[in-house]
Amino acid sequence: MESIHSNETNSLWHRQKESVYLPPLDRDINADICIIGGGIAGLTTAYLLLQEGFNVVVVEKSTFCKGQSGRSTAHLTVALDERYSDIEELHGPNTARLVAQSHLESLALIKKIITDEKIECDFHPVTGYLFAAYDEDLKILHDEYHAARRIGLDVKLMESVPVKSFRSGPALAFTEQYEMNPLLYLRGLAEAIFKKGGKIFSETEVTHVRSEEPALVFTRQGFRVTADSVVMATHSPINDLFGLHTKQAPFRTYVLGLEVPKGTVPHILAWDTSSPYHYFRISEHTPSHDMLIVGGEDHKTGQEDHPELCFARVEAWARLRFPMSKKVIHRWSGQILTSLDGLALLGRSPYEPRHIYVITGDSGNGITNCTIGAKLITDQIMQRDNPYEKIYDPSRITLRRFEEFIRTNSNAMAQYSHWFLSKPKPLLSKIPNETGVVYREGFKLVAAYKNTSGQISYMSAVCPHLGGIVQWNSVEKSWDCPCHGSRFNCYGETLEGPSTDGLKKISNPPAPEDSKDNEPSTPNPTASL
Numbered sequence: 001m002e003s004i005h006s007n008e009t010n011s012l013w014h015r016q017k018e019s020v021y022l023p024p025l026d027r028d029i030n031a032d033i034c035i036i037g038g039g040i041a042g043l044t045t046a047y048l049l050l051q052e053g054f055n056v057v058v059v060e061k062s063t064f065c066k067g068q069s070g071r072s073t074a075h076l077t078v079a080l081d082e083r084y085s086d087i088e089e090l091h092g093p094n095t096a097r098l099v100a101q102s103h104l105e106s107l108a109l110i111k112k113i114i115t116d117e118k119i120e121c122d123f124h125p126v127t128g129y130l131f132a133a134y135d136e137d138l139k140i141l142h143d144e145y146h147a148a149r150r151i152g153l154d155v156k157l158m159e160s161v162p163v164k165s166f167r168s169g170p171a172l173a174f175t176e177q178y179e180m181n182p183l184l185y186l187r188g189l190a191e192a193i194f195k196k197g198g199k200i201f202s203e204t205e206v207t208h209v210r211s212e213e214p215a216l217v218f219t220r221q222g223f224r225v226t227a228d229s230v231v232m233a234t235h236s237p238i239n240d241l242f243g244l245h246t247k248q249a250p251f252r253t254y255v256l257g258l259e260v261p262k263g264t265v266p267h268i269l270a271w272d273t274s275s276p277y278h279y280f281r282i283s284e285h286t287p288s289h290d291m292l293i294v295g296g297e298d299h300k301t302g303q304e305d306h307p308e309l310c311f312a313r314v315e316a317w318a319r320l321r322f323p324m325s326k327k328v329i330h331r332w333s334g335q336i337l338t339s340l341d342g343l344a345l346l347g348r349s350p351y352e353p354r355h356i357y358v359i360t361g362d363s364g365n366g367i368t369n370c371t372i373g374a375k376l377i378t379d380q381i382m383q384r385d386n387p388y389e390k391i392y393d394p395s396r397i398t399l400r401r402f403e404e405f406i407r408t409n410s411n412a413m414a415q416y417s418h419w420f421l422s423k424p425k426p427l428l429s430k431i432p433n434e435t436g437v438v439y440r441e442g443f444k445l446v447a448a449y450k451n452t453s454g455q456i457s458y459m460s461a462v463c464p465h466l467g468g469i470v471q472w473n474s475v476e477k478s479w480d481c482p483c484h485g486s487r488f489n490c491y492g493e494t495l496e497g498p499s500t501d502g503l504k505k506i507s508n509p510p511a512p513e514d515s516k517d518n519e520p521s522t523p524n525p526t527a528s529l
Contacts, residue, residue: 009331009332009333009475009476010330010332011070011071011255011330011332011334012257012283012291012293012329012330012332013070013181013182013183013184014065014066014070014183014332015330016181016183019063019064019065019066020064020065020187020190021063021064021202022060022064022190022200022201022202022203023201023202023203024201024202024203024204024221025059025201025204025219025221025223025225026221026223027223028223028224028225028226029057029199029223029225029226030055030225030226030227031055031056031057031199031225031226031227031228032049032054032055032056032227032228032229033046033049033054033055033056033057033227033228033229033230033231033381034056034057034058034059034215034217034225034227034229034230034231035056035057035058035059035230035231035233036059036206036209036217036230036231036232036233036234036238037058037059037060037067037231037232037233037234037235037359038058038059038060038064038067038190038200038202039060039067039068039069039070039186039233039235039370040069040072040182040185040186040189040366040367040370040371041069041233041235041359041370041373041374042058042060042231042233042359043058043186043189043190043193043200044113044189044370044371044374044375045231045233045359045373045374045377045378046058046189046193046198046200047113047189047192047193047196047198047374048374048375048378049378049381050193050196050197050198051196052378052381052382054381055197056193056198056199057198057199057200057201057225057227058193058198058199058200058201059201059204059206059217059219059225060200060201060202060203060204061203061204061205061206061234061494062202062203063202063203064186064190064200064202065183065186065187067235068235068334068335068366068496069182069183069186069366069367069370070182070183070186071255071332071333071334071335072182072334072366072367073255073279073281073293073295074179074180074181074182074185074281074367075128075177075179075269075271075279075281075365076107076110076177076178076179076180076367076368077103077107077128077174077177077178077269077365077368078100078103078104078107078153078174078177078368079128079130079172079174079177079269079271080099080103080342080363080364080365081277081338081342081363081364081365082341082342082343082363083140083143083144083147084096084099084100084144084147084148084151084153085140085143085144085146085147086342087099087147087342087343088147088150088151090341090342091341091343091391093150093151095391096147096150096151097151097152098387098388098391099343099391100148100151100152100153101152101387102372102387102388102391102392103365103368103372105372105375106368106369106371106372106375107176107177107178107368109371109375110123110178110185110367110368110371111123111178113189113192114180114185114188117188117189117191117192119184119185119187119188119189119192120184120188121180121181121182121184121185121188122179122180122181122184122283122284123178123179123180123185124178124179124180124267125176125177125178126177126178126179126267126268126269126281127173127174127175127176127177127268127269128173128174128177128268128269128270128271129158129161129162129168129171129172129173129174129268129269129270129271130144130171130172130174130270130271130272130273131160131161131168131169131170131171131172131270131271131272131273132168132169132170132171132272132273133272133273133274133277133278134273134274135169137273137274138169138170140273141157141170141171141172141273142157144172145157145172148172148174153174154174154175154176155172155173155174155175156172156173156175157170157171157172157173158170158171158172158173159171161268161270162266162268163265163266163268163270163321163322164264165264165265165321165322165323165324166320166321166322168270168272171270177269179267179269179281179283181283182367204219204220204221204223205219205220205221205494205500206218206219206220206234206238206500207219207220207500207501208238208239208500209230209232209238209239209356211230211239211352211353211355211356212353213228213353213355214226214227214228215227215228215229215230215355215356217230228355229355229356229357229381230355230356230357231357231358231359231377232349232356232357232358232359232360233359233370233373234360234497235335235337235360235362235496235497236250236335236337236360236484236485236486236496236497236498237349237358237360237497237498238497238498238499238500239349239352239356239358243350243351244345244349244350244358244360244361244394245484245498247339247340247345247361247394248337248338248339248340248345248360248361249300249337249338249340249411249485250300250301250335250336250337250338250484250485251298251299251300251301251335251336251337251338252298252299252300252301252304252307252310252333252334252335252336252473252480253276253295253296253297253298253333253334253335253336254295254296254297254298254307254310254311254314254331254332254333254475255293255294255295255314255330255331255332255333255334256293256294256295256311256314256315256318256328256330256331257283257291257292257293257328257329257330257331258291258292258294258315258318258322258325258326258327258328258329259285259286259289259290259291259292259325259326259327259329260282260289260290260291260292260322260324260325260326261288261289261290261324261326262285262286262287262288262289262290263290264290264322264324265280265282265290265292265322266282267281267282268281268282269281274296276296276297276298276299277296277298278294278295278296278297278314278317279294279295279296280292280293280294280295280318281293285329289326291329291330292318292322292325294314294317294318294322295314296313296314296317297310297311297313297314298336300411300482301335301480301481301482301485301487302468302470302471302473302480302481302482302483302485303471303482306474307333307473307474307475307476308474308475310333310475311331311475315328333475333476335485335487335496336362336363336364336366337360337361337362337363337485338361338363338364339361339363342363343361343363343391343392344359344360344361344362344363344365344369344372344373344392345358345359345360345361345392345394346358346359346360346361346369346372346373346376346377346388346392346393346394347373347376347377347380347389347392347393347394348380348393348394348395349394350394350395357377357380357381358394359373359374359377360394361394372388372392373392376388376389376392423438423439423440424439424440425439425440425441425446426439428448428450428456431450432450433450433451433452433453433454434450434451434452434477434490435449435450435472435474436448436449436450436472436477436479436490437472438461438469438470438471438472444460444506445460445461445462445469446458446459446460446461446506447459447460447461447470447472447479447492447503449490449491451490457490457491457492457505458505458506459491459492459502459503459504459505459506460503460504460505460506461479461503462503462504463481463483463484463486463499463503464486464499464500464501464502464503464504465481465483465484465486465497465498465499466483466484468481468482468483468484468486469481469482470482470486470488470503473487477489477490478490478495479492479503481499484498485498486498486499488502488503492504492505
């Protein structure tokens, strides 16, 4: 059998550096704090708690640095996906001011950690630009400009983004934003954690948590961590069956790395106002070329029949505006969890005892929101006041977004219509290698994957979380649940929560086809069936 991959695509950062091996947990262990998740959320929390003198253990389900943090394009900015004008209208001007202040403090904390620990991660100050995608979006810019000024942000209204290859039209300039290499930052955090006496175990998958006092964290390998407090830094919470997942929605986003002649694109961050929006930045590449990192074309997880076309649309957008672009060197996708009101879900986990905490709902600003969450939870554990505790409280109810709540959860419920799939079994011998299909076999819905050697693996198409029907992702060679975003590799093993269980293997696979009776007239194996 071919090696089982975590994701088919790898980010620019993954290809620049070899993975760091950290051993799995191989024994029962005690700690003051157990942090589940070894990305920026988990490691920043561990770092801050170690500074307070706690005994901290981090467990990460995959190879170190292979999670969502390594798929970030690392736009470190106070310019949020949720506009300040909308936050002001929804939550009031004081909350909008606190949100901006929290992100400014997050940037300052990241800078301090990098300075104190001497982390070399290509961390540089840049200006970020929000520009209008269409003429009719000019009002969005003006509303955002005035809202940002009202809450004290240093923002300027410019005639255009300073890129010579295209004229964007009016743009907002946010000064003193930052870019960095997120994997180098993660490595630096890990080294600092080890120096302070912390422990990090990779390839240690948590199956469940018993939230008694002390809490018990159980791993797939049969070991457990006993801890006074537990922090869920797993991107999508794995301890919450339903509640938090009604407050956010999972999205896929797509990124390309294209060569451009050195110096033709300035070191800036930029985002347009389209929906879904596009974003770009530059990274060092070779003596003669820079790497243009362009992303966008977001869609709800498991709800795009042809995700490979998202890359084509990102490339078309980029080449129209950067005609000097050369070949595509990198391509990858990532997962975003967008909360209903655009603010992250950080702090004590709702429906759990007070010693269970969660960091989720990154809403497209993952690095800064994760850092805010790490500091907030550290303060909660230390029983210190934090001015942002209320606005990011995961148990909050935003009545003014009730319509969005209904829309988001109606969309999730609508995905259960896949249970009524009538697609008959295709002639699997005819589908291409490295392809997955979903079809009905009697009363069962089957997910079948053909590997590079033509061998077929059969598994249930039912997501173990809440029974959604998974869809084939032709980009990542994965099974994605369209309800709450659980993802599984091509053999059904978990990639991302909320599910902690893989797709159930079908132990008695159907006999090989000996006729073409079941062959569909127009097979489309890459579609989400």
